Amino acid sequence: QVFTFNAVEIQVQPFVSVKNGDPMSIVCHADISKRTDFQLKHNFTIFKDRKLVFMTVSDQEDARYEIPVARSSDTGDYECVVEAGGKTKTSDSVHVWVKGMTKPILTAEKKEVLEGEVVKLRCDLPEETPPLYFVFQKMKMNSTPQQKHVLEAHRNFSVMEFTVEEGDNILQFDCFGKRYVQMGFESSEYSNKTLVTVREPFIKPTLSARPSSNITEGDRIQFECSTVVARMRDIEIILQKNKTILNSVREEKSLKYSTVATLEDSGEYLCKVEQGRASKTTKLNVHVSELFPKPVLVASMNKLDENKELTLSCSINGFRKANFSILRKNSNGDIWLKNSRNLTMRVNVNDTGSYICKAEVKGIVKESKPVRINVYAPVSKPTLSVVSGLPEVVLGKPLRLICRSATGTPPITFTFYKGNEVKKTVINDTYATFLDENIRQNGKRGYRCDARNNHSSGVKTSNILNITVIVPIRNASFGSIPYGEVEDGSETAFLCSVNEGSWPILFRIFRKTDREVLLFEKSENADRVMWRKEAMSRQDTGTYYCIASNQANVDVKSHPITINVILASWQKGVIAAFVLIPIAGAVILTLWWFLWRKKKAKGPSLEMSSSVLATNSTSENLTRQHNDGDYYSGSGYIEDSENLMKTDESKGPDLESAEVEYTEVEVSTLDPHRAPVQKGTETVYSEIRKANN
Numbered sequence: 001q002v003f004t005f006n007a008v009e010i011q012v013q014p015f016v017s018v019k020n021g022d023p024m025s026i027v028c029h030a031d032i033s034k035r036t037d038f039q040l041k042h043n044f045t046i047f048k049d050r051k052l053v054f055m056t057v058s059d060q061e062d063a064r065y066e067i068p069v070a071r072s073s074d075t076g077d078y079e080c081v082v083e084a085g086g087k088t089k090t091s092d093s094v095h096v097w098v099k100g101m102t103k104p105i106l107t108a109e110k111k112e113v114l115e116g117e118v119v120k121l122r123c124d125l126p127e128e129t130p131p132l133y134f135v136f137q138k139m140k141m142n143s144t145p146q147q148k149h150v151l152e153a154h155r156n157f158s159v160m161e162f163t164v165e166e167g168d169n170i171l172q173f174d175c176f177g178k179r180y181v182q183m184g185f186e187s188s189e190y191s192n193k194t195l196v197t198v199r200e201p202f203i204k205p206t207l208s209a210r211p212s213s214n215i216t217e218g219d220r221i222q223f224e225c226s227t228v229v230a231r232m233r234d235i236e237i238i239l240q241k242n243k244t245i246l247n248s249v250r251e252e253k254s255l256k257y258s259t260v261a262t263l264e265d266s267g268e269y270l271c272k273v274e275q276g277r278a279s280k281t282t283k284l285n286v287h288v289s290e291l292f293p294k295p296v297l298v299a300s301m302n303k304l305d306e307n308k309e310l311t312l313s314c315s316i317n318g319f320r321k322a323n324f325s326i327l328r329k330n331s332n333g334d335i336w337l338k339n340s341r342n343l344t345m346r347v348n349v350n351d352t353g354s355y356i357c358k359a360e361v362k363g364i365v366k367e368s369k370p371v372r373i374n375v376y377a378p379v380s381k382p383t384l385s386v387v388s389g390l391p392e393v394v395l396g397k398p399l400r401l402i403c404r405s406a407t408g409t410p411p412i413t414f415t416f417y418k419g420n421e422v423k424k425t426v427i428n429d430t431y432a433t434f435l436d437e438n439i440r441q442n443g444k445r446g447y448r449c450d451a452r453n454n455h456s457s458g459v460k461t462s463n464i465l466n467i468t469v470i471v472p473i474r475n476a477s478f479g480s481i482p483y484g485e486v487e488d489g490s491e492t493a494f495l496c497s498v499n500e501g502s503w504p505i506l507f508r509i510f511r512k513t514d515r516e517v518l519l520f521e522k523s524e525n526a527d528r529v530m531w532r533k534e535a536m537s538r539q540d541t542g543t544y545y546c547i548a549s550n551q552a553n554v555d556v557k558s559h560p561i562t563i564n565v566i567l568a569s570w571q572k573g574v575i576a577a578f579v580l581i582p583i584a585g586a587v588i589l590t591l592w593w594f595l596w597r598k599k600k601a602k603g604p605s606l607e608m609s610s611s612v613l614a615t616n617s618t619s620e621n622l623t624r625q626h627n628d629g630d631y632y633s634g635s636g637y638i639e640d641s642e643n644l645m646k647t648d649e650s651k652g653p654d655l656e657s658a659e660v661e662y663t664e665v666e667v668s669t670l671d672p673h674r675a676p677v678q679k680g681t682e683t684v685y686s687e688i689r690k691a692n693n
Contacts, residue, residue: 001034001035001038001085002034002035003032003033003034003035003040003084003085003087004032004033004034004087005030005031005032005082005084005087005089006031006032006033007030007031007089007091008028008029008030008031008080008081008082008089008090008091009028009029009031009080009091009092010026010027010028010029010046010078010079010080010091010092010093010094011026011027011029011094012024012025012026012027012078012094012096013025013027016094016095016096016097017096017097017098017099018070018096018097018098018099019070019098019099019100020070020071020072020098020099020100020101020102021069021070021071021100021102022069022070023066023067023068023069023070024067024070024074024096024098025064025065025066025067026046026054026064026065026067026078026080026096027062027063027064027065028044028046028062028063028064028065028080028082028091029061029062030042030044030061030062030082030084030089031061032061032084039059040059040084040085041057041058041059041084042057042058042059042060042061042063042082042083042084043055043056043057043082043083043084044056044057044058044063044080044081044082045080045081045082045083046063046065046078046079046080046081047078047079047080047081048074048076048077048078049076049077053065053078063080070098071098071102071127071128071129072098072099072100072101072102072128072129072179072181072186073098073127073128073129074096074098075096075097075098075181076095076096077093077094077095077096078093078094078095078096079091079092079093079094097181099186100186100188101125101128101177101179101186101187101188101189102125102126102127102128102188103188103189103190103191104123104124104125104134104175104176104177104188104190104191105123105124105126105191105192106121106122106123106124106173106174106175106191106192106193106194107121107122107124107194108120108121108173108194108196109121109122110196111195111196111197112196112197112198112199113164113196113197113198113199114164114198114199114200114201114276114278115164115165115166115168115198115199115200115201115277115278115280116163116164116165116166116201116275116276116277116278116279117163117164117276117277117278118161118162118163118164118277119138119161119162119163119164119171119173119196120159120160120161121136121159121160121161121162121173121175121194122157122158122159122160123136123157123158123160123175123177123191124156124157125156125157125177125188126156126157127156128156128177128179128188129156130152130153130154130155130156131151131152131153131154131179131180132151132152132156132158132177132178132179133149133150133151133152133177133178133179133185134149134150134151134152134157134158134160134175134176134177134178135147135148135149135175135176135177135178136148136149136150136158136160136162136173136174136175137173137174137175138162138171138172138173139171139172139173139174140168140169140170140171140172141169141170146162148160148162160175163277164198164277164278166278166279166280168198169198170195170196170197170198171195171196171197171198172193172194172195172196173193173194173196174190174191174192174193174194175190175191176188176189176190176191199230200230201229201230201231201275201276201278202227202228202229202230202235202273202275202278202280203227203228203229203280204227204273204280204281204282205225205226205227205237205271205272205273205280205281205282206225206226206227206271206282207223207224207225207239207269207270207271207282207283207284208223208224208284209221209222209223209269209284209286210222210224213284213285213286213287214286214287214289215261215286215287215288215289216261216288216289216290216291217261217262217263217288217289217290217291217292217362217364218260218261218291218361218362218363218364219260219261220258220259220260220261221258221259221260221261221265221286221288222256222257222258223239223246223255223256223257223258223269223284224254224255224256225237225239225254225255225271225273225282226253226254226255227253227254227273227280228253229253229273229275232251232252232253233251233275234251234275234276235250235251235252235253235273235274235275236248236249236250236251236273236274236275237249237250237252237253237254237255237271237272237273238255238271238272238273238274239255239257239269239270239271240269240270240271240272241265241267241268241269241270242267242268246269255271260363260364261288262288262364263288263290265286265288266286266287266288267285267286268283268284268285268286269283269284269285269286270282270283270284271283271284291361291362291364292316292319292322292359292361292364292366293316293317293318293319293366294316294359294366294367294368294369295314295315295316295322295324295357295358295359295366295367295368296314296315296316296317296368296369297312297313297314297326297355297356297357297368297369297370297371298312298313298314298315298371299311299312299355299371299373300312301373302371302372302373302374303374303376303454304347304373304374304375304376305375305376305378305455305456305457306347306348306349306375306376306377307346307347307348308346308347308375309344309345309346309347310344310345310346310347310351310373311342311343311344312326312342312343312344312355312357312371313341313342314326314341314342314357314359314368315341316359319361321361322359322360322361323339323359323360323361324339324340324341324357324358324359325337325338325339325340325357325358326338326340326341326343326355326356326357327355327356327357327358328353328354328355328356329353329354329355329356329370330353334356337355341357347373347375348375349375349376349377349409350375351373351375352373352374352375352409353372353373354370354371354372354373355370355371355373356368356369356370356371374409374454375409376408376409376453376454376455377407377408377409377455378407378408378453378455378457378460379405379407379408379412379451379452379453379455379457379460380405380406380407380408380451380460381405381451381460381461381462382403382404382405382414382449382450382451382460382461382462383403383404383405383406383462383463384401384402384403384447384448384449384462384463384465385401385402385404385465386399386400386401386402386465386467387400387401387402387433388400391465391466391467391468392467392468392469392470392551393439393467393468393469393470394469394470394472394551394552395439395440395441395469395470395471395472395552396439396472397439398435398436398437398439399435399436399437399439399467400433400434400435400436401416401433401434401435401436401447401449401465402431402432402433402434403416403431403432403433403434403449403451403462404430404431405430405431405451405460408430408451408453408455409453409454409455410428410429410430410453411427411428411429411453412427412428412429412430412432412451412452412453413425413426413427413451413452413453414426414427414428414431414432414449414450414451415449415450415451416432416434416447416448416449417447417448417449417450418436418446418447419446423436432449434449439469440469441469441471446464446465446466446467447464447465447466447467448461448462448463448464448465449461449462450462468502469502470502470550470551470552471500471501471502471552472500472501472502472550472552472554472556473498473500473501473505473548473549473550473552473554473555473556474498474499474500474501474556475498475499475500475556476496476497476498476546476547476548476556476557476558477496477497477498477499477558477559478494478495478496478497478509478544478545478546478558478559478560478561479494479495479561480492480493480494480495480544480561480563481493481495483561484562484563484564485564485565485566486536486540486563486564486565486566487536487565487566487567488536488537488538488565488566488567489535489536489537490535490536491532491533491534491535491536492532492533492536492563493530493531493532493533494509494520494530494531494532494533494544494546495528495529495530496509496528496529496531496546496548496558497527497528497529498527498528498548498556499527500527501527501548501550501552501556502550502551502552503524503525503526503527503550504523504524504525504550505523505524505525505526505527505529505548505549505550506521506522506523506548506549506550507520507521507522507523507524507529507546507547507548508520508521508546508547508548509521509531509544509545509546510544510545510546510547511540511542511543511544512542512543512544512545512560513541513542513543519531519533519544536563536565537565538565539565540563540565541563541564541565542562542563543560543561543562543563544560544561544562544563545557545558545559545560545561546558
């Protein structure tokens with residue numbers, strides 16, 4: 001029972017693209033090679049978009065999936081899987097497209113509604129599969145259809161509501177569906193059309209004005225708004241002007257409103273009737289003629305000094321029979337002054353403010369435009385000072401001045417002068433500031449300011465303010481006498497100076513070893529200072545520098561110098577005396593030894609043998625003296641040695657055949673603190689001749 005799959009094929013009949021509603025078949029064929037003496041059971045499975053749609057078991061090599069009526073939901077990718085005898089084979093996929101959609105069905109919840117009510121609609125696509133798009137349309141005579149869109153992701157129907165508006169009569173509704181196919185949308189045909197009849201819950205209101213819509217100021221005008229309503233429940237009538245509600249009634253058929261007409265009452269009035277969502281409006285224009293013009297208030301002066309006399313007069317052009325009153329404006333309410341067309345008073349600073357007058361005719365009150373009155377007190381003599389306090393400024397830094405007047409009615413005009421040159425003019429209430437950024441060492445240093453306002457007394461001038469310009473320290477130098485090396489116990493003078501800087505200058509001298517130590521500090525009205533240290537010691541060795549500063553608060557540090565305290569001359573002499581005396585003794589002893597050895601060399605060879613011991617002893621003595629640090633010069637010894645060698649040459653062949661032994665003696669460098677002179681290592685040779693025996 002050996003077999004093998006050659007291929008699995010899938011076919012669509014009649015075509016891969018069919019029309020919505022037509023029949024369609026999906027055929028799966030298994031091409032298998034096997035012997036003819038046994039039967040195979042084939043398990044056929046058909047998938048659409050990877051979802052199982054058909055299964056069958058057959059001993060035939062073909063299986064057919066019948067779709068009697070193709071719908072748009074049958075569009076997709078199909079593939080077939082065949083399993084037989086434990087082996088499985090899958091076909092290639094094939095895309096099937098069912099063109100078109102079924103016609104949707106539209107139903108309305110009501111066939112007759114009132115204005116303001118809601119029409120509830122339902123659109124069904126019973127043979128389509130979500131997701132689906134639904135489009136609802138509301139149509140009325142001579143208007144563009146109103147559309148509403150909705151996406152249904154999990155159902156094949158949708159519900160939508162439309163509000164019935166004022167003026168709607170007979171409404172027509174329909175819908176259609178859309179689905180997403182191959183990077184685009186496919187639409188269904190339109191549904192059945194549904195008609196909805198609209199009834200008015202009330203008629204459009206009427207609005208009237210009595211005695212007329214054209215009246216004169218002071219006349220009473222009455223408005224009336226009414227309607228005819230089917231039922232009184234929830235009915236409301238509202239009267240408005242410029243969106244301001246003047247009056248309203250509920251569950252009544254009419255509204256009335258009256259008032260004494262003024263010029264402000266001219267304009268458009270609106271009557272609105274509402275019931276539920278239904279609303280209807282009516283408009284009426286009203287024109288009010290002027291009875292008399294607004295009064296005019298005139299002041300004898302608008303700006304005046306305190307204790308001066310002020311007269312206010314109120315009048316109406318071409319109209320004299322009116323009741324006048326003069327008032328002063330106030331945020332908490334106008335202050336009444338006098339019931340008259342004229343007012344005269346002596347003013348003070350507190351009378352500054354706005355004044356009006358009112359005129360009344362036939363109950364109509366009109367108000368004039370406000371008149372501003374300013375009463376001025378004279379400014380006091382201003383004071384000029386530096387904002388930071390002291391009348392000084394560091395060269396290169398800005399100078400900020402403030403000019404202030406203790407009294408005076410604002411606004412006050414302040415003028416700043418540098419010398420006789422105007423630098424700045426500022427208008428403020430009580431003070432003004434000035435920033436001078438051009439500070440020079442030899443520039444003008446006298447400042448003053450003027451202050452004036454609208455008082456007739458004129459300008460007041462401050463005292464002259466003289467400013468001290470502080471020049472910062474520049475380039476501190478430092479030196480000493482003597483310089484570099486100083487003898488122990490001697491006097492040293494240190495000099496610290498600056499190239500430039502305002503006096504007084506604070507000089508400080510420091511010594512730095514492992515830490516900084518302040519040695520000297522003094523404030524001088526000079527550009528230099530000298531400090532003498534009487535007795536220098538070895539502890540005073542180190543690095544010295546100075547720091548100079550003044551009122552500019554900038555420390556300037558000099559370059560450091562190094563002082564090395566060395567031994568004094570008399571100290572060196574004492575040390576030399578202690579060192580040279582032992583050395584002189586050693587030289588005399590050495591000379592005596594050579595003379596003695598020279599004498600002994602003339603004796604028998606036994607004595608020569610004895611001289612070896614003496615020579616060794618002498619070498620030890622020289623070595624001990626060397627170790628004790630005494631200075632030794634071997635020049636005399638070398639001369640004696642040469643003489644000895646000449647004597648030995650006269651002894652004949654016995655002595656010439658004798659062996660010669662050399663002993664090396666090194667004299668080390670002397671301690672610089674103990675001897676004034678240093679010499680290198682010298683080698684002294686001691687010649688010893690041994691007898692043949």
